[in-house]
Ligand SMILES: Cc1cc2nc3c(=O)[nH]c(=O)nc-3n(C[C@H](O)[C@H](O)[C@H](O)COP(=O)(O)OP(=O)(O)OC[C@H]3O[C@@H](n4cnc5c(N)ncnc54)[C@H](O)[C@@H]3O)c2cc1C
């Protein structure tokens with residue numbers, strides 16, 4: 001799939017809380033094909049301490065408006081610089097990067113945690129457009145760590161779990177009653193222990209499962225090898241051969 005380096009204009013900034021914000025970015029022309037689960041590498045402007053682009057999942061795509069939405073957690077220098085940007089500012093993206101989700105299954109479960117909920121919104125939108133209504137299970141330590149949850153409602157059956165019980169079921173997403181429903185495909189993105197638990201469950205039940213890894217990255221195009229995961233077929237670059245992998249390719253990673 002062809003990659004592009006393009007300036008986008010920030011047309012909307014939404015601040016959920018001190019941890020999370022979203023940026024809606026408008027492309028000057030028609031957007032190319034974008035798969036749910038692909039990501040962008042964002043150039044961080046005006047910050048000489050941040051030389052490398054930062055990988056961020058594509059949270060949503062609006063082809064009529066030529067926009068891409070990013071959901072971002074403020075964790076360090078790069079994401080804090082992005083949080084200080086305004087509507088009208090320009091952001092340079094390399095995109096669309098990596099391989100996305102397969103969008104298989106007629107009764108899929110989507111499990112997301114923290115910033116890992118980001119790629120699941122566009123996935124649920126694409127599934128809904130194919131006539132499939134996914135079950136979407138989102139989790140976090142507390143309510144404010146499940147941002148943008150309202151945006152999922154039109155695209156599936158939404159359920160929430162928080163460790164402190166501030167919204168949804170109290171406990172981990174894997175303890176939510178809907179987790180043990182009958183599904184024919186599972187897609188997950190979020191903290192590594194959560195994804196491993198989801199993948200172990202899926203593999204034990206024989207349910208095909210896709211995990212989206214968020215390893216540290218530098219180049220984003222398979223050149224620096226800093227993002228490799230130890231797959232069952234040897235080292236794989238998460239940026240180029242992922243970030244979405246079939247769980248059965250990662251049995252060593254999942255069971256460690
Ligand atoms: C394919 C992919 C998709 C991603 N999608 C999103 C997304 O949609 N929204 C979002 O908020 N974040 C996402 N991330 C994580 C995001 O890239 C990092 O949080 C970001 O690069 C941190 O940059 P920084 O300069 O703010 O932090 P730094 O100053 O570089 O680091 C601050 C802290 O964040 C940690 N950190 C840095 N990168 C990561 C990472 N990849 N995962 C976990 N911790 C990290 C560092 O170890 C350090 O503790 C994604 C990562 C990948 C690889």
Ligand code: FES
Nearest residue numbers: 218220222225239
């Ligand atoms: S980030 Fe450079 S090879 Fe993946």
